[in-house]
Amino acid sequence: MDFLNAIIVLFNYTLIPALAYGSQLALGAIFVTLIYAVLRFANFATGDMMSFGTMFTVILTYYFQSLGIGLGVLPTALLTIPFAILMMILYMLIIDKFVFSYYRIKKSPPVQFAMVSVGVMFVTQAIIRIIIGPSDRRFLDGEKFIIKATEFKEMTGLAEGITLKSTQAITIIVTLIVVSIMFWFLNRTKTGTSMRAYSDNEDLALLSGIDPKRVVLITWVIAGILATIGGVLYGLDKSYRPFVYFNNMLPIFAAAIVGGIGNPYGAFFGGYVIAFAEILLTYSYKKFVAYLLPSSLEPNSLMQLLSTDYKFVVSFSILVIVLLIRPSGIFKGKTI
């Protein structure tokens, strides 16, 4: 019985949160990696673009709520995501037209692209703060929990319960759907193949008649979808605050590089690597160990490897280690 309790403690406090957080990171990381693979630059505006898409979802959710339109048990945000995605794609295409396309035609070095994306970051951040302000906003409605700890305890008679928030379930399910559609698209359709060809070797792709404008357009469309969904899922799970999104860019970068930048599978995997490492290394194992050991040996410390303050530090350290040992990432990405 104690053994079962211990497993459930671990399941509840590490596995479920890590899966949800990892999914959010994975979507962001695929977004970064896609831009890197096709457009060939590190996009420092990642976090703020995700925030931008989420902002529209938040505003539309409030509007729909005032109209009384909703999805019942499911959060209204799921209904408003498609509209937000459209706005997001529009914004990205405008940015691309007025900012990035000039440097792409000029074939500027990636560093210049990165600096330009810093400029885009500033502008996006300003627009977000002018429209919605910097404050903390919650836009989750509908049912909050799928399984509550007390119900679980009653059901099974165990001392420990499992809590499954609806946002966590939605995050994991939506991520799986979106990512599998995207992989199917990249691998099985003609457009996806042409995108991969363009990312592999631009000149050869041009020779074989692939239209670069179309590839860029589709990349931005996919990027818009990923950015908005990733941002909204994070916002539903925690809360929407522009500043936090900027900070989230850092573990997302770490995930993309750890997985192997330029490789979507790597980015997907990297998201989970970072999330699990952050949560497993900063989780306090006191309760878990207490169940496994006899009561005389019960630990009096927190049994925590690192304090939770160092959550981000864990992911960045992993990045540094990966850069040192295997700079091309776990899955072979573009060589550095």
Place this chain on the structure above:
Amino acid sequence: MRNYENVIYAYIIMLLLIICVGLFQSWSIALTILNYCLISAVMTIGANIQWGYAGLINFGIMGYTALGGLAVVLVSVDPVKKAWQVGGLNILGSIWIIVAIVFITRFILKRFEKSLIRNYFIVFLIIAGVILIRVTATPGIEAIESVDPAVSGFLGGMGLPVLMSWIIGAFLAGALAFIIGKIALGLRADYLAIATLLIAEIIVSIIKHEEWLARGVKNVIGLKRPAPYEVDLQKTQWFRDFIEKIYSNKLELVNTIAQKKIILNQLVIDASSIFVKLCFTGLFLSVVVILLIVTQKALYSPWGRKMRAIRDNEVAASAMGKNIVKEHLLIFILGSAIVGLAGAMMVTNDGLFTPGSYRPMRYTFVIWVMVIVGGTGNNFGAILGGFVVWFLWVEAAPISLFLIDLFTAHLPETNMIRSHLVESAPYFRFLLIGIGLLLIMRYRPQGIIPEKIIKQ
């Protein structure tokens, strides 16, 4: 001389702008802006050495700035004896453990062949080390943090004069740059940017959360100053006489002695704060001038030519027998040390150390915008960029407020759009800086004052 004409014009315009602030807002604000402009100028010189001279992209400026600030606390604050007694030994012990782990790992890496067992052993060693450090340090940290937690709760510093900390801050930053350079300098440009950005974040979060070191987010206030304090100055006789002399015309108009005294007191209080700021301005200006002379000499020396050659064509430079790795590391250390110096200067100017305020937006990206806007590879340009961008950063809110008022004048005060815009006026600075950067990148990629190559 004609070469320098536009440089001189640009600086005169900048100076006039600051004087305008003095005339229209207040001299105190103008001097504060000027001081921060000078500090920004030192940061941009550091960033420019790395980016402009050598083409290294370093997004870790925030980390070095924070480390420079930490140096001020570690050097100038008086040591907390009680904290050292209760927990000093544990902290020193942990530091020894860290040093031991580093050396053992290095020894293993050197001595044994590359194999899976070796890697596992190193991982095991590090995990064991972390646990050992936690066991040793935790009681010490708890003891230190419980010594007077409201005002102290940390180990304190060495109690040395604060100006020493500027040098030590530069050294600390340089040492950190050596470690980071060893790890990350082999990476391609945009990877280097991401890696340095994240490493800087690690440093700041360590400073933030290790409260025994510098009180973390609880901040250290009341740091020493190289300039006199306002309160002391107000009591000093020569200063009072001096102010009386300056304002003698104005004071003569007042009839009663009592009233005269009140007015004089007010004048002395105002003047003392300006005097202190002027002291700082003098200090900062001398640092900027010294750095400018040194960097300018370096830029046009054989060493500077070598750096530019490496920047423009690494392969060719390496074929000429230049050691690129070594030169890159050197310039990485030099630039970072200057940024560390600037960080120490900033904390000295503020008189307080607030680790929570170190954010990549303000301390990394804005500095980069300064370098790019001012002119990469040209020190005069970089300094001008520091001035212009900092000026815009501070004055953006008042300017945008003025513009909002102008454009929405026909709307009533209670109009929703108007009040919303007025509320979000502070965020227009991001818009201004971002659009400025994008425009400069597009239409004048070499910056306001472009790089000049003097043929010798």
